Each structure stands twice: as structure tokens, then as C-alpha cells.
Amino acid sequence: MAAKIYDVCVVGSGAAGGTLSAHLAQRGINVAIVEGGPGINTRTAFNTHGMPFDFPNRHIPTMRPGVEGFDSERSRGVGGKSMLWNAVAWRLSHRDFKGRSTDGAGEDWPLDYPDMAPYYDRIEREVGVCGNPDHLEDLPDGIFLPPVPMKLSDLLVKRGAEKLGLKVIHVRKSTLTVATRTRPACHYCGNCMAGCDVAAKYNSYDAHMAPALKTGRLDIFSNSIVREVMVSPENRATGVRFLDRHSQQEGEVRARSVVVSCACVQSVALLLMSRSRLYPDGLANSSGQLGKNFIPHFTGGVEAFLTDLIGQPAVNDEGFLDHAYVPSFIHTRKRDYARSFAMQFNYQNRRSVGWARDVRGFGKSYKEAVKARYPAFLVFSPYGEMLPNKQSYVDLDPSHTDQFGLPAARRQVVWGENDKKIFADMQRWSVEILKSAGAEILNVYDEPATNHELGGCRMGSDPRSSVVDAHCRSHDVPNLYVVDGSVFPSASEKNPTHTIMALAARAADHISERLQRKEM
Amino acid sequence: MESRRSALKIIGAIGATCAFPFGADELYGQQAGHLHHAAPAQAATGPYQPKFFSASEMHTLSKLADSIIPPTGTPGAAAAGAPQYIDLVASTSEERGKDCREGLIWLDAHSGKLYGKPFSELTEDQQIEILSPLSDASDRSDWEQPGVKFFHEMKNLTADGYYTSRIGLVQELGYQGNTVLDHFPVSTLPEH
Helix, strand or coil: CCCCEECEEEECCCHHHHHHHHHHHHCCCCEEEECCCCCCCCCCCECCCCCHHHCCCCCCCCECCCCCCCCCCCCCCCCHHHHCCCCECCCCCHHHHEHHHHHCCCCECCCCHHHHHHHHHHHHHHHCEECCCCCECCECCCCEECCCCCCHHHHHHHHHHHHCCCCCEECCECECCCCCCCCCCCCCCCCHHHCCCCCCECCHHHHHHHHHHCCCCEEEECCEEEEEEEECCCCCEEEEEEEECCCCCEEEEEECCEEECCCHHHHHHHHHHCCCCCCCCCCCCCCCCCCECCCCCEECCEEEEEHHHCCCCCCCCCCCCCCEEECCCHHHCCCCCCCCEEEEECCCCCCCCHHHHHCCCCCHHHHHHHHHHHHHEEEEEEEECCCCCCCCEEEEEEEEECCCCCEEEEEECCCCHHHHHHHHHHHHHHHHHHHHHCEEEEEECCCCEECCCCCCCCECCCCCCCCECCCCEECCCCCEEECCHHHCCCCCCCCCHHHHHHHHHHHHHHHHHHHHCCCC | CCCHHHHHHHHHHCCCCCCCCCCHHHHHHCCHHHCCCCCCCCCCCCCCCCCCCCHHHHHHHHHHHHHHCCCCCCCCCCCCCHHHHHHHHHHCCHHHHHHHHHHHHHHHHHHHHHHCCCHHHCCHHHHHHHHHHHHHHHHCCCCCCCCHHHHHHHHHHHHHHHHCCHHHHHHHCCCCCCCCCCCCCCCCCCCC
16 A cells, blocks of 8 residues: 555556656655556567567567566556557547537537647657647648658548548647657658557557656556555545556555546546445436447548559558548538538558458369558548437446456447448548449448547536536546547547547646646 | 669658658568568477377478468478468467367368378378369368368468468568559559
């Protein structure tokens, strides 16, 4: 048990918790991070360069032999999902923050783009984001390192899109294209999502927590699964109770304030588990909104071969994964639904050839057909913005506990009419763009799939209909914050992590000011 | 395409600001096998001991796999170890193992009815004659006819096993990735 009383206890060490604690520690604030999983050495923990033929079952395990971590829903490891993410980084726009006001659907955030801009600036300067300033109203430009050039296959798609009046732009990622003093630039090995072992791609340990450890103000408690946020009878968060992941021994970390940053679903689960006499429906849940308004992104998918590349020699183009993007365009057009979609494409790694199953025939002609199509294969992954509905929520499973003896979180997602219309349209447009570029369509997925998890502790100015305020402070408990994707009141179609990091920087400012004023 | 030598030279050049943290060999020392530019000789370990199939079933599987992905300019599915991969998959699930085994029995019975021989003793043309209608029906998702689902499953497993092997992925398809580049080359569309 830690005898020290920290200024801030942060639960979770991913992009949110890592950014937030580093910002606080750099200001001389004493921070404890309590992380359920093990410490991870990015250089040696992952099978970054693994090939399928190195493994009898042809499945490349995430971790190298004998290294634990990243195998559990509840506790992945220091760095959380930032270890294995694709690093796509967009600024959200006014249309994203004010969905209800602009589109009559969903919810407005209790803040707008000008409130967030300084924090996007700060994050981009700190961690390095590469991209091209495209001057799009709906996709604010940032402070960018040089973008990665588009692949030939991207240019073919771009030409096809432009024939339809659509733009294809460079992707923006929290991956260095120019080295800094402490992190090298990307070397285009194509293993981003297997764990970047040089930390050219942002992860919250190498980019934020490791430098912050040098201040002496940051302690990381790893393998410590938080089972409860402790709240006093005076309605103040006093710290957290945790289980040691291996010994199951109980421990406590005490602090003047607590930040829950376990990632969307697990943050909701922790607050539900922390119910008490004061909060019978879950901690900080007097609104009844905890777990509700769960709005994960939904994706579609189209697999195709670009006809111009069929029969061409194989190329080394998987480095950095996807280089280009189709930003939202439908929001400017007449349509029978609200909100929008955008498309990631051409992010596939070429050591995975599962699509060979779907090429017709067998024998010599089949083998030749697969070989000819190998350099031409690409996937379109459109992302749609889900609207909140009453049938979609996160709660605790009343009858199942997980391997740590804690109630398992449950997700319930039911897509509404608007969501289904977006799905149909984004699939249709993906096929149109590909056909315009010249493509043989292989597969069009007919069901949406969930992706980035968002919502459940939504942000709002009214304590009766939201869980946290515009600074991520819970309405109910004055020294309890929630900072991660769970606070999004609307989902946008844009990848969320860059915004989560900006929210963390903004919450860190708020926490720091209040600590200085001795309010906590 | 960057040659291996120029790719390794690049590692020295990165370092004006942050020195590239690995020496050339160390970067790939984690998984030395991925240096795929020259396929290494397989260490001799003795004949494969099947986990599920009998020796005779493995023999039929090899013939079937080679019908699906034959040796051409590059080795076929049998040489690439696809039958061993299928054996592993069959051994991990009672239902899958049972389906595979029953399918092989059906295949030999069907072959016996048509040509009086088991599948493994047929000529290449006879094998193609048996498999073609199964493949066509499989492409149409016509699961009713006997043998169609089995063929579909065998094709999937053979493709999986082949295209995740060094022979399939590197030698046949020409996989180029998992290397080091100091910059990503600029592409331009060819003028038409």
C-alpha cells in the first residue's frame, strides 16, 4: 500500500492517461498512474517483425515468447491501445462539436473548436503529427511534419475519386516523418499495428510517460487492476483500491483527485463497480446516463483489385500502412440522413493474403490469378458516425465475472435507421470510387462492425443529462474526472484519439489550476 | 526496390537527431527468419508426424493440395507445407477434423465410382475433372451437392497454408515488405 498521498491518481496509462499524467508531472504535480497490465518495453516486447511462416499455426502472436500483456480486455499494459494503434490523427471540426446545432441530430459538445485548438496545437508540437495542410473547413489543419507520399495505388484511387468530384488527401498520423532528439523517424517497415519498436509512431509510454518519469513526480503502479474508486462520505474521491494482477493482493493508492482513463467501456465499468450507498446506480451517476449513449464508430468494407495494377510486379508499399484518406464529403450534399462518413483505405499489410480464398477457381489458373492480383489488392474501410439510442449502452454482466473476479463489462449496440442509411451509402460510395478508379470488386461487406468505442460518460453542461462537464470533471464528485473516449457526446466519423489527447491536455490544465488554488 | 545493402546503409544515415536505436543485425535479430531474400535451407528434422490424419490421409491431402495450388514455376502447396498446416487445423477442433476426414472418405468413394481408383492414384486430368464441378458450385455457394462444402473448406485451408508459407508468400507472390527505408519513394501516375 502506498503511504504517500498523491495530488492526482490516474487510472489507465493509454493515450489519455499517459498524456494527462505527463502534463501534470511536468508541472511539478505528484501523479500516480495505476495501470492494470504490465510495463511494456516497446523495443523488445512485441513481435514487430514477425512473419506468418515463423509460427506453425501461421498466426503471429502480439507478444514475443514469455512476454505477458495485451491479452486481456481489462488490462492491457502500460501504454494501453496506443502501443498497437494505427496513429491516425484528425482535429474535430465545428460540425463535429455541434452536431445537434448543425444537423439536428445527436448531441452538441459543451465546447467548440476554438476551445480545443490550443490543445491540438500543444499535442501536435509535443508528439509530432505528419500531414498536409489541405484547407478543408471540416478538417482543420494542424502543425504538421511533412506528409508521407501517396502510394501509386493511392494516386489511382485519387484519380478515380476526382472524376466523381471527390478529394483524396494525405492521411495525418502521430508518427514522425522527421526525427526528434529522442525518437527516430518512421522507417516504413509496415509493422505499425504490431507495435512500433523504435517509437517513431506515438505511444504514450515512450513519448509522454518516459520523459515525465525523469521529473521524479510520476509513479507508475503496473499490474494493478483498479476495482474501485474510493469516495468519502463528504463526497470526495480519495483514491483507488486495486488488485495485484498476479498475487491478487489488495492495495490502495490515495490522492487528492482521481482521473478515470481506462478507455471507454472499462471506464464506465469501473464507475459502475464503484457504486456505494451514496451512488447506488454507479459512481457519479446521479444523471442516470452512465453507460448510456454508447456510440462506437461503425465500419463497412470493400475489398477490390485495382485493374491498372493487376499483373504488375510486387512492390514494397506497406510501410506506414495507409497514406491517404477520403475526408467527409456527404455532409455538404443533400441526403436523407444526418451526419456523415469518411474512408480510410489501402492500409493493408501485404503479408496477409486471406483474400486469396475468394479468388475463383483452382489449379494453375487460380495460382496465376492470385499472383497477378497480389500487387493490386486494397481495402476500403469507411467509418460512419453513430447516433445515440436507448438500445445501445454499456453495463456490467450480472452473471459473469472475468479472470480477475470482477464483473465483466457488457456492450449492447443496436444500429438505428440513420446509422443503417449511412452504412448503405458509405458502402455504395466506396464501390463507386473504386469503379471510377478502375477496379475488380472482390467483396462488399453486408454488415457493419463496431470500431472506436465512444460514449458512456458523456460530456454536457446539464448535470441531469450528462456525466462530466466541459473539462471532463464529473458533475457529481468535484475531484473526480473521466478522460477518454467515454466522454464524447457525439462520435464524428473521424478517428478519436487525437481529440482524446487534446481533451487530456485541457483537463490537465484544469486540474493543475484547481490544485494551485487548493480547491482539491 | 531498395536492395538489402542500401537499406542497411541507411541505418547509419539516420541519426542527425535521434540515432536509430538498433544496429543493422539487431533490428532483425528478434525474428531472424524474416530475412526472406534468400530462403534458408530447412533444418532436417525427420519426417512429419501428423497430429490428426493417418499417413494415407496425409498422402491424399497432399495430392488434393497440389491440385488446388500446383507446382508451376514455383513449388506447389504440398512442398510449401499446406497439408501439415491442414493437419494442425484439423487437430484443433473435433468438428473440423471430423468434417475433413469424412470429406476425404467421400472424395475417395467418388473417385472410386468414376475411375475405380482412390483420388491419390488419379491422373492430373482426372483430378481436375472431379474437382472442377465442385469448384464451380463452391464459387456459386451451392452447398447442397455432396463434396461442395468439403472442396470449399479444402481450398480455403490450402490457400491459407500456402500463402502464409515462405514458398507461397515470398517466393511465389514476391513479398517485399518488413524492411527499412529511409524515405518512402514518391510515385507519379504514368502519362497516358
